[in-house]
Amino acid sequence: MSVIHTAFVAGLSGGWRILRVDAVVGESLAMAGRLAVAGPGEAQSTATTGVQWRLDGATGHARYATRHELDTLGAVQQGLGRPEARCAALIPIRKNPAWWALAQDERRAILEEQSHHIAIGLEYLPPIARRLYHARELGQPFDFLTWFEYAPEHAEAFEELVARLRRSAEWQFVDREVDIRLVYDEPARQGAAG
Amino acid sequence: MSVIHTAFVAGLSGGWRILRVDAVVGESLAMAGRLAVAGPGEAQSTATTGVQWRLDGATGHARYATRHELDTLGAVQQGLGRPEARCAALIPIRKNPAWWALAQDERRAILEEQSHHIAIGLEYLPPIARRLYHARELGQPFDFLTWFEYAPEHAEAFEELVARLRRSAEWQFVDREVDIRLVYDEPARQGAAG
Numbered sequence: 001m002s003v004i005h006t007a008f009v010a011g012l013s014g015g016w017r018i019l020r021v022d023a024v025v026g027e028s029l030a031m032a033g034r035l036a037v038a039g040p041g042e043a044q045s046t047a048t049t050g051v052q053w054r055l056d057g058a059t060g061h062a063r064y065a066t067r068h069e070l071d072t073l074g075a076v077q078q079g080l081g082r083p084e085a086r087c088a089a090l091i092p093i094r095k096n097p098a099w100w101a102l103a104q105d106e107r108r109a110i111l112e113e114q115s116h117h118i119a120i121g122l123e124y125l126p127p128i129a130r131r132l133y134h135a136r137e138l139g140q141p142f143d144f145l146t147w148f149e150y151a152p153e154h155a156e157a158f159e160e161l162v163a164r165l166r167r168s169a170e171w172q173f174v175d176r177e178v179d180i181r182l183v184y185d186e187p188a189r190q191g192a193a194g
Numbered sequence: 195m196s197v198i199h200t201a202f203v204a205g206l207s208g209g210w211r212i213l214r215v216d217a218v219v220g221e222s223l224a225m226a227g228r229l230a231v232a233g234p235g236e237a238q239s240t241a242t243t244g245v246q247w248r249l250d251g252a253t254g255h256a257r258y259a260t261r262h263e264l265d266t267l268g269a270v271q272q273g274l275g276r277p278e279a280r281c282a283a284l285i286p287i288r289k290n291p292a293w294w295a296l297a298q299d300e301r302r303a304i305l306e307e308q309s310h311h312i313a314i315g316l317e318y319l320p321p322i323a324r325r326l327y328h329a330r331e332l333g334q335p336f337d338f339l340t341w342f343e344y345a346p347e348h349a350e351a352f353e354e355l356v357a358r359l360r361r362s363a364e365w366q367f368v369d370r371e372v373d374i375r376l377v378y379d380e381p382a383r384q385g386a387a388g
């Protein structure tokens with residue numbers, strides 16, 4: 001549960017090739033050739049020439065999940081960096097001021113009791129691995145960055161997962177969302193982001 | 195509920211005179227003469243000569259409070275920067291890994307149902323104003339910085355408030371705490387940190 005700072009740097013280098021960058025809600029991000037996922041200490045040494053954009057986030061403790069939910073997730077989830085998980089998505093999201101003005105019980109009720117965010121994610125485990133990065137406190141343009149990894153045969157399941165979340169009550173509070181799809185095309189999978 | 199970044203800079207300048215710096219749990223911070231509370235954009239221009247230490251934090255949304263609790267707090271609390279509130283305390287706290295490994299429902303139960311953290315703070319409103327800054331995601335040495343302001347006649351009530359919190363179940367998870375006491379001794383109260 002320690003905080004791990006990670007930088008997603010889009011430009012000319014990095015293990016992931018960017019397939020597309022789509023604006024879902026609000027302003028998009030620039031298209032770029034490749035994405036580097038830089039862990040603590042690596043971000044500063046990342047190439048600065050040709051950088052299109054950089055998004056920073058920090059992992060941390062569970063903001064909404066209960067003990068029962070954490071135990072259930074922990075029992076089935078697998079880590080990032082599986083050799084077969086050569087497909088990835090980076091989905092940065094910003095929520096509107098109305099969301100952030102809600103109390104904790106109100107946000108939890110929308111996120112899980114109404115939108116089943118945690119339960120839906122669980123349905124797609126272990127094939128669709130995910131890691132959530134918090135960015136709001138870092139003064140970033142997005143509040144969250146979610147990184148997903150899956151094998152090509154689970155691409156359809158992944159589309160279903162994101163479509164279900166986007167139809168939820170929680171997503172009515174999303175005022176900016178960009179959907180970046182990537183493929184790992186270097187010979188050796190190095191456990192990026194993980 | 196927007197995020198406001200603030201820097202607490204201890205050194206030779208600033209509106210607040212530091213009376214004492216006490217380690218409550220773990221390592222202390224260095225004593226210094228004065229403290230500057232620098233809001234967004236001001237932190238970079240803060241004097242760098244003679245700086246003993248600097249702590250950064252960011253305000254944000256309510257992490258534990260329910261709608262009922264937020265409404266109750268909102269009805270009675272007053273802002274920082276009241277002219278009569280010339281006494282202040284800055285209390286940086288770090289919680290241990292066991293705390294951060296807990297689920298949201300477990301942390302809420304310890305913080306409020308067992309320790310009455312929100313209810314105790316409410317008892318001392320409006321005389322003892324407070325603002326919580328989050329620092330964990332910023333890679334800071336503390337997880338939280340709490341800033342308190344009160345008039346001299348409420349100094350005894352303030353001691354009671356901190357003593358009650360330190361006796362709570364929640365405080366068993368605190369593995370570093372420093373208690374910094376200050377007085378505003380410049381002629382014009384400028385609404386520091388406010």
